[in-house]
Amino acid sequence: MKALPLSEPVLLVLLSLSDRPRHGYSILKDVEQISRGRVVLSTGTLYGALHRLLAQAWIERYGQGDGSRDSRAYRLTSRGRQNLQWEIARMKDLARLASLRLAHKEA
Amino acid sequence: MLRMYRGLLQLYPAAYRREFMEEMLRVFEQAQKDLVGLPFTARAAFYVREIAGLLAGAAHQHLATILEVDFCPVRSRDMKPQYRFPRSTVGLMLVILAGVLLAIEQAKGIQVKYAPGGHVSAVWSTLPQFATWVLALVCLAGFAGWAILFALGRSGVQRLSNLSTEVVAEIKR
Numbered sequence: 001m002k003a004l005p006l007s008e009p010v011l012l013v014l015l016s017l018s019d020r021p022r023h024g025y026s027i028l029k030d031v032e033q034i035s036r037g038r039v040v041l042s043t044g045t046l047y048g049a050l051h052r053l054l055a056q057a058w059i060e061r062y063g064q065g066d067g068s069r070d071s072r073a074y075r076l077t078s079r080g081r082q083n084l085q086w087e088i089a090r091m092k093d094l095a096r097l098a099s100l101r102l103a104h105k106e107a
Numbered sequence: 108m109l110r111m112y113r114g115l116l117q118l119y120p121a122a123y124r125r126e127f128m129e130e131m132l133r134v135f136e137q138a139q140k141d142l143v144g145l146p147f148t149a150r151a152a153f154y155v156r157e158i159a160g161l162l163a164g165a166a167h168q169h170l171a172t173i174l175e176v177d178f179c180p181v182r183s184r185d186m187k188p189q190y191r192f193p194r195s196t197v198g199l200m201l202v203i204l205a206g207v208l209l210a211i212e213q214a215k216g217i218q219v220k221y222a223p224g225g226h227v228s229a230v231w232s233t234l235p236q237f238a239t240w241v242l243a244l245v246c247l248a249g250f251a252g253w254a255i256l257f258a259l260g261r262s263g264v265q266r267l268s269n270l271s272t273e274v275v276a277e278i279k280r
Contacts, residue, residue: 024134042160043134047127048167072130 006087009049012039014058014076014084021062021075024050050074058083108154109136115158118165120172174258196249204242208234 006014009031016022016030024046032040041049053059058080062073076084112135116128135157142150211234 024130025137028134028138040156042156043131043138044157044160044162044164046134047131048164051123051127051168 005090006083008039009041009045010053011084011087012041013046013049013053014080014087017059017074017076018081018084021073023073027074053080056080108139112157112161115161115165118161120168123168200242200245204238208238 012031012035013027015034016027022030024043027050028041028043028046031046050059054061054074056079057077059074060077062075109132113132116124116131119128138153138157142153
């Protein structure tokens with residue numbers, strides 16, 4: 001199957017959830033941190049991405065024991081993790097190819 | 108500001124609001140607290156980003172519901188080159204428009220020269236308005252055509268057509 005690249009907000013949200021479940025605000029701050037301040041998501045963009053990822057079953061809600069909507073956290077599903085791994089592999093492959101091409105050009 | 112944010116959230120479809128509204132308000136409140144001590148430009152950028160994000164998000168959710176097409180899919184777009192609206196087309200259209208206007212200007216001089224009595228009723232004053240309408244209609248028609256082709260591309264019609272071609276080629280072999 002030909003896997004298309006993930007959109008940047010989606011990739012960053014998935015990366016943010018890859019180490020542990022997070023709440024919306026925590027994802028917002030983490031995305032800013034892992035992109036070194038380059039990507040600052042608005043709440044509208046963040047929840048748009050979360051909505052799509054929930055629909056695709058790449059993430060799921062986590063820790064709603066008290067039933068409060070404020071305490072909602074999100075975590076990666078196995079499907080989401082697999083897609084993230086594919087994306088990382090694709091990027092690695094592309095980077096390797098680019099390095100080879102550049103090295104060939106410089107030689 | 109929170110009241111305005113809450114008001115903008117009303118633009119989202121009801122189902123989306125039920126699911127995310129309280130949570131989004133909470134996150135916005137928390138993010139707003141981080142603005143304390145930041146310069147005016149940083150605070151302004153935050154509010155502009157939030158408002159733009161909400162407007163775009165609400166429009167996207169409504170379009171996705173009505174047209175059943177996700178304009179911001181999880182993966183990047185897979186548009187076939189033949190379905191892409193080249194940016195150069197806009198430049199080309201402007202060049203053509205400039206050419207048409209120049210031709211009209213030239214024709215105006217000829218008309219005055221050969222008109223009986225040297226009098227011609229002026230259409231020039233209404234031309235910019237007319238040209239703007241025509242341009243807007245052409246752009247609208249172009250966008251509608253592009254949207255249809257995009258929807259067809261996304262629905263897999265193109266892939267099915269490619270698949271059937273491959274199957275025919277396989278059978279011929």
